Amino acid sequence: MKLRPLIPVLPVFLLAMWLLLNDSVSPGHLVLGAVFALLVTVAIARLRPLPAWPRRLYVAIGLIFHVLIDIVRSNLAVGRIILGASRYQPTVGFMKIPLDMRDPHGLAMLAVIITGTPGTVWAGHDAENNVLTLHVLDLKDEAAWVRTVKQRYERPLMEIFE
């Protein structure tokens, strides 16, 4: 196995949260926040023994950028559908997308991204066959949705988590 840099997400996130909440980066708060973050991490490890080890954070930056663009775009699309709803009701529908990703944290991130974008909701996941059920507000072009989910979201998530 090649050596890859691992980032402990939870303690880093907790420390950042502590510093933001206190609105200061004084040495005292840094030490207090680090102690607090480590204690919570140890406590959480007993509740959830499966830690997430994301790698290649530069991929994550690109992914966040893509997701932000998609959120803006789909907000405008959903807004247009709502304003035009008196003439034309959208054709809602479920669709199935086979996934390659198995990592539970990657799948959780995918669920948050898909549901967080207006117009699509994660409607279920078959763990045995690894098939995702997606609900789409205006289902016209199934192939386009498969492309978006698999190439835009799933591939970078697999690079990060697997």
Added chain:
Amino acid sequence: MSASDVPLWAALPAAFLLVCGGLLTVIGSLGLLRLREFYARIHAPTMGSTLGAGCVLIASMLASSALAERPVIHELLITVLILITSPVTAMLLMRAAMFRSKS
């Protein structure tokens, strides 16, 4: 410190963002009224919790940074927490609806 102390260069974009965020949230809520079935309505309020909330939070960062004359970025925390939690309720509602229409 009051609202009139915010300098113009920050007040104008902040006001614009607030109007945008408000409009997006109103349109999203309007969707609850205008779309006819549950499976369509579940998509509408997401507008308010993503771009609507995002606009308001950026406006807040801008105005409070200009008032305090240093970067104020607590709002990032609110953004992250909203982005993590709001999809969970949408997924729960979706699963519940699917379960009910199955039985």
